[in-house]
Amino acid sequence: MRLGTPRLELRPPDDGELAALADVAAGGLHRPGERPFLTPWTHLPPRERALFVMQQHWLSRGQWRPEAWSLGLGVFHAGQPIGMVSLRGHDFPILREVRSSSWLGLEFHGQGFGTEARAALLHLAFAELGAVAALSEVFQDNAASQGVSRRLGYRPDGLSRDVLDGQPVVSDRLRLTREDWECNRSTPVTITGLEPCRQFFFPTSG
Template sequence: MRPPDDGQLAALAGVAAGDLHPSGERPFLTPWTHLPPQQRALYVVQQHWLTRAQWRPDAWTLEFGVFHGVQPLGMVALRGREFPILREVRTSSWLGRSAQGQGFGTEARAALLQLAFEELGAVAALSEVFQDNAASQGVSRKLGYRPDGISRDVLDGQPVVSDRLRLTREDWAARVRVPVTVVGLEPCRCLFFAPERGLLQ
């Protein structure tokens, strides 16, 4: 799992242009997976570039490509809003359909959580998932998330209900975890905490 360079990003966009979920499913509030294949690929590239361009310590999104060897599988993201104060993160992910159901999603989320809790000092990780998204719900349960209410949104002109889930640092620390090695964080650590004016100095 690593931040993709442009070549790797193109390969990940190719995965996004393929099969992502059964026809008729709506796994995301932003329904980008229902775009035509070429537009899905473009969406992935543009969103990745946008998150880099808009990075601020009080509003950031860190995206990683998920790979099995050199094979691209999908992408995951760790997000922070007012992170220096709140110390809370959110996660999101997508995988190509051929990679689903093999534990890659669980391992990738666990790696994000290790980065958040052990390296960045987060106090909680939050997630919102549609109530009918059994796969994502299952990953959250495996990793120790607990119910934290619901949220209601509009999708395709209809109300949809998501479960809000929360994993605290204490619950994370109490669980047996897969080994995770974080490389290359130190030169970037100030980007998560420095005041905005510090980025210009």
């Protein structure tokens, strides 16, 4: 399965591409002092950070069930690996809600790639899989992720509190409904190879 936008291609990476994506992560994902994720994997040493990317991808693939899945896709620009995104569903056939997450190599920040990549995930979720809502949680000081969500039409949906480095941290919960997605989508997206994959998103009888 491949998702295409004007500048990007999103696809499940093979092992060689996954290693290249892990090298991107090893090269750095954010400026010093920033903490964009609750799990502190981006602060691991470069080699361990790369290994984390590979292990998490393999783990998600191995644990896939229609009732609980995480679709990890490499993000490629002009054939070059620049980051990864994931689309997750829990009890998706019943709830029809998805969550997404992403990371890009630091050198690829500030160029609109994050918005374009998430727009592709949302097209897959709403237009092809029949989602009714996309959910996100983002730290209140993560201006880049907050900006992506606003541009795509997410609305405030409350707050959540977690513990980070022994201290409470507050995240904004955000929700994008199908109706708001319809009103705000502007990125053309093409998807190929989805039909053979549908069985992995919806349980079959018999």
